[in-house]
Amino acid sequence: MARHDVAVTGLGLVSPAGIGVEASWARVCAGEPTAAYDPALAGGPVDFCCRVPGFAATALLGPRRARRLDPFVQFAVVAAQEAVADAGLDPGRWDGTRVGVVLGCADGGPTTVEQQHQLMLAEGTGQVSPLLLPMQLPNMSAGQVAIELAATGPNLVVATACASGGTAIGLARDLLLLDRCDIVLAGGSEAMITPLVMAGFAQMGALSRRSAEPAAASRPFDAQRSGFVAGEGAGVLVLERVADARARSARVRARITGFGATADSHHVTAPDPQGQGFERAIRAALSDADVDPGEIDHVNAHGTATPLNDLVEAQVLHRVLADSALVTSTKGVTGHLFGAAGAVEAAFTVLAIEDGLVPPTANLDDPDPQIAIQVAAKPTPRRIDLALSTSLGFGGQNAALVVAAP
Template sequence: MTDGVVVTGFGATTPLGGDAASTWEALLAGKSGVSTTQAEWVERLGLPVHISAQLAVEPTEVIPRVQARRMDRCEQVAVVAAREAWEHAGLGAVPDEDGAVVDGDRLAVVLGAGIGGAPTLLSQNDVLQEQGLRKVSPLTVPMLMPNGPAAMVSLEYKARAGAHAPASACATGAESIAWAYKMLRDGDADVVIAGGAESCIVPITVAGFVQSRTLSQRNDDPEGASRPFDTGRDGFVLGEGAGVMILEREEFAKARGATIHGRLAGIGMTSDAYHITGPDPEGEGQIRAMRKAVEVAGLTPADVTHVNCHATSTVVGDVGETVAVRNALGDHPVLTAPKSALGHLVGGAGAVEGIIALLSVRDDVIPATRNLVDKDPKVELDVVAGEPRKTTVDAALNNSFGFGGHNASLLFTKA
């Protein structure tokens, strides 16, 4: 066992920016990453949703094109975020190279995707049907497999303590970070590269969400489409991106002189076992996840200053989460909802928003919820809107809830 788990680095590529710093800056500036979907199939298929949150910076601007062609787009964004996180943590050379500060046998990866390499599966199936077997890429399976992002990152950094790939829908990124916490606390690794990635803005995904009536159809106002907690909300906006944290045993981080940006003080993971898409109407699973995170951190509900909400901009989900927050923590936490600007990054959401929660603690500022003009009267908690709020944030909880009843809460405190 160790005396704590700390964050020494982080990286992201999102609809708001090609790295964590630009994403944070754009979020605080009130910018939106939502726009009209730039794809030929939008008009050809006549789907009713023409908007999405696409990457601000293409992965091929960071990864050489020859290397990028050997990866699904989901794997590409994972590698981009991991490279930034590794550099940000000051880890230097990778294991087995001169100057390496971490042994590959003590370095792990926990990096999941909610959907994974579906675009490769779909496109290569089209190739098979239209052009025949000889045209199918021999890299099809490594590109489509859901553990692809974790595998690619573990290969790049020679991580041999384990390469794990949770798949928990919209809770994937947060669950990955939670499992990394467990590995560090159990002494299975000194350093874990943890997070989530997703890039699946493709016709079948959009069509499926349309049919389940969960996507916003505010096509004439892309930047105003994602509006958590607002009375005018009509669904989420599908996005793409990745977030990665470098988590370390506190003792190891201090011994190497690392900069500590904050602590992952507590985690909570539960399951509803209620419905494949709908949350438990009583919010019991969400409540237990939040309470567990607080308990693991050795804190009380009164210590939690801020909650970075899962809030996707759905009619039922947003209100249900605020009721769960009140039951788990009380009326005092201040809320925000980054999906108003980022869209919903699915498997990458919990990791990117975990970074945002960490930065709120580090910088003592809570980003505003974009597009919150008329707050739903059923939302009986304080939600930051309009401008970011400068306030002391000693402890922030990040919530992620996924189809299948997956609930994950991460609790960050100051360094």
């Protein structure tokens, strides 16, 4: 067991695949896509996405809290509550000064911003809610989780675009190794599916336009991929030092053993065509974990289903790992959760290790012949001792996590 290890003792998920870890993992393993027509996007350039199904904020959080929280904060609070319960921890009994929260978020609360902007245009500035800023600021996901769970240690929101969730987990690990905290709730949350945000992505040419069959639109590593499908949700992991988890007889679900983060310094949206920054992030994570590339059994790839991203990522994975690892992209089911993606996918990586099962890459019907890596097209039983979870973001930001069996 490396001295850099931290234990994952709890998981919480709110995703398009379901509310809760069990529901989300079951649909991901079934390879059942979640993309569907969304009436809130009717008339826009793209009218489908991957929503969290049946999220009843009032029932889950109570009417007052539900009204005062933007969806990205609602998702974070619900996921954090599940993760803490899963870890067997009681916020009423812990030393909150030693409990930190580090969450990733790319945007904050655009739902609230757009609603309040429309209200201002229609009825004047006097009708704008005084809760506008407390609801939409990106730091409010971590701030509200801390309020809900009496966590008074370091409280941070990390913004590295679509790498935010992975970056947050890596930084949370650092807080534990530096003895700044004894427990950290780490992950990410996002709710960016609004008409304005979707129009912006569409204008960039980033979204799939496969409106006639939305369930088939998110197709990572497939020759017919045409762009990503937007998703929403949250993933939270409870992290502790391994010795502390063992001392309280906690279930160690997996270990985070390595982290790498880099910048391409190349382009505001496109990855470096040679993938040099991404490769350095992977190699840094492997070095941090003190493992050889050939020891990696499985990769939960960023795999957005955009033509350039998937090709560059696959080339780097092949260059670093050769054929040792079986790769999947769970975005074929969930769509792209932006700042929450790395956290949700890290949780799926933990579950893959636990169950000895690589989930399928949904819609991989015609694998791109330019992609040389092994990509799982169906659920594949496999012993997984070491896995990699990778994330890339606008601005050329990269994050890689090495996840190990307990």
